[in-house]
Amino acid sequence: MGHLTATRPLRPWTAPTASDPVSTTLRLPGSKSLTARALVLSGLATGPSTIARPLRARDTELMANGLRAMGAHVSISDDERWLVRPHPLVGPAHIDVGLAGTVMRFLPPVSGLADGRITFDGDPQARQRPLGPLLDALRRLGVRITSPASGSLPLTVLGSGTIRGGEVVIDASASSQLVSGLLLAAPHFDRGVVVRHVGPPVPSAPHLRMTVQMLRAAGAAIDDTTPDVWTVEPGPLTGRGWEIEPDLSGAVPFFAAALVTGGEVTVTGWPGGSVQPVERLRGLLQAMGGEVSLSTTGLTVRGTGSVHGLTADLSDVSELTPALTALAMLADSPSRFTGIAHIRGHETDRISALAREFSALGADLTESHDGLAIRPRPLHGGVFETYHDHRMAHAAAIAGLAVPGIELSDVACTSKTMPEFPALWSAMVTGKS
Numbered sequence: 001m002g003h004l005t006a007t008r009p010l011r012p013w014t015a016p017t018a019s020d021p022v023s024t025t026l027r028l029p030g031s032k033s034l035t036a037r038a039l040v041l042s043g044l045a046t047g048p049s050t051i052a053r054p055l056r057a058r059d060t061e062l063m064a065n066g067l068r069a070m071g072a073h074v075s076i077s078d079d080e081r082w083l084v085r086p087h088p089l090v091g092p093a094h095i096d097v098g099l100a101g102t103v104m105r106f107l108p109p110v111s112g113l114a115d116g117r118i119t120f121d122g123d124p125q126a127r128q129r130p131l132g133p134l135l136d137a138l139r140r141l142g143v144r145i146t147s148p149a150s151g152s153l154p155l156t157v158l159g160s161g162t163i164r165g166g167e168v169v170i171d172a173s174a175s176s177q178l179v180s181g182l183l184l185a186a187p188h189f190d191r192g193v194v195v196r197h198v199g200p201p202v203p204s205a206p207h208l209r210m211t212v213q214m215l216r217a218a219g220a221a222i223d224d225t226t227p228d229v230w231t232v233e234p235g236p237l238t239g240r241g242w243e244i245e246p247d248l249s250g251a252v253p254f255f256a257a258a259l260v261t262g263g264e265v266t267v268t269g270w271p272g273g274s275v276q277p278v279e280r281l282r283g284l285l286q287a288m289g290g291e292v293s294l295s296t297t298g299l300t301v302r303g304t305g306s307v308h309g310l311t312a313d314l315s316d317v318s319e320l321t322p323a324l325t326a327l328a329m330l331a332d333s334p335s336r337f338t339g340i341a342h343i344r345g346h347e348t349d350r351i352s353a354l355a356r357e358f359s360a361l362g363a364d365l366t367e368s369h370d371g372l373a374i375r376p377r378p379l380h381g382g383v384f385e386t387y388h389d390h391r392m393a394h395a396a397a398i399a400g401l402a403v404p405g406i407e408l409s410d411v412a413c414t415s416k417t418m419p420e421f422p423a424l425w426s427a428m429v430t431g432k433s
């Protein structure tokens, strides 16, 4: 069963403290979000695709396995270039979503297009993550789904090989992935889809723009000119060569290290026109005291010796909250982050987890329903629970640069998006990268 994968051994790890400014140029793995979308769109295309410089990590391997379980030919043996050859999708199959939001929201719509019974389950924490609005929407679009826990994993999709499609209203305030999942499969719905969001704002706008851009790149006709409404026409998706950019969210802890230590970090391989929110990140890091520049070598962040507090609505870049919270605790003034109520439904309730774990190390953090207030004061070492959440581990590692003796309960959870995180981080801190 899928949830057994969460029982892999925990790996305690003491975050290394930096005695000198870090100074490194790194190649980091590809974007999780771009790799996930490239896999799904390739699996639904009319011809073969290649995915260059993909992310090899637990989330994207689970996505590849899920598509493979339904019949697609996915070869991931070459680290530099994955190959996808579409094949009619069929059940029966079981799909382990792990703790991946992308897998649990992107593959159920695809499985409705398969002919047969597809079951889904994941890690225990995946059963807590919001899924109900997507399942309701799929049912209204003509997909048969049974879900004993009503509105969450585990679930069974009784795929008939086709999905009627049409118009659907959804409250996607809990996750932009609820919309992205519908849109990615929609070119194969008989009538396409019109998705209308009604409710509090949908978070993570850059991820929705990424979905739209990649659908267009694969040949789909999609209209997103009306706010909160997305229309996808029925039609074929073409196979193509996808080029995956480095993962911006995965790069942020490394950039944060430049700020904390007054050092410099360059991540290579950035395209001029990134699909990820580079400009937004530049604004945030500059406001916190960093200098950010893009050159032919890569994206460089320089620390200036001081870290400033920040007041910001992070709803569009909410996955950066743990790293920015760690920076905020080491800043010279208070910070307040808002607009992130939905991250209580991420890998763990990140607002509560950050408040609880950093308070135990002496921090002054207050949680509100949709954010965190941070008043910097000296921290001390201690055990830091990561709750299977890769970005909790990143946050603890950033704090550990300045605070000796922060011991992560488990650093293996970073394998969700970057299995090489502990090695790359230690090499950066010791100057051996």
Ligand SMILES: O=C(O)C1=C[C@@H](OP(=O)(O)O)[C@@H](O)[C@H](O)C1
Residues within 6 Å of the ligand: 032, 033, 034, 036, 101, 102, 174, 175, 176, 177, 180, 203, 204, 207, 318, 319, 342
């Ligand atoms: O579509 C995607 O690839 C993602 C969308 C966002 O999800 P939410 O809208 O649930 O925050 C983001 O936080 C997640 O890490 C990746």
Ligand SMILES: C=C(OP(=O)(O)O)C(=O)O
Residues within 6 Å of the ligand: 099, 100, 101, 102, 319, 346, 347, 391, 417
């Ligand atoms: C929220 C995240 O992941 P997921 O794709 O599982 O939602 C994340 O990576 O910060």
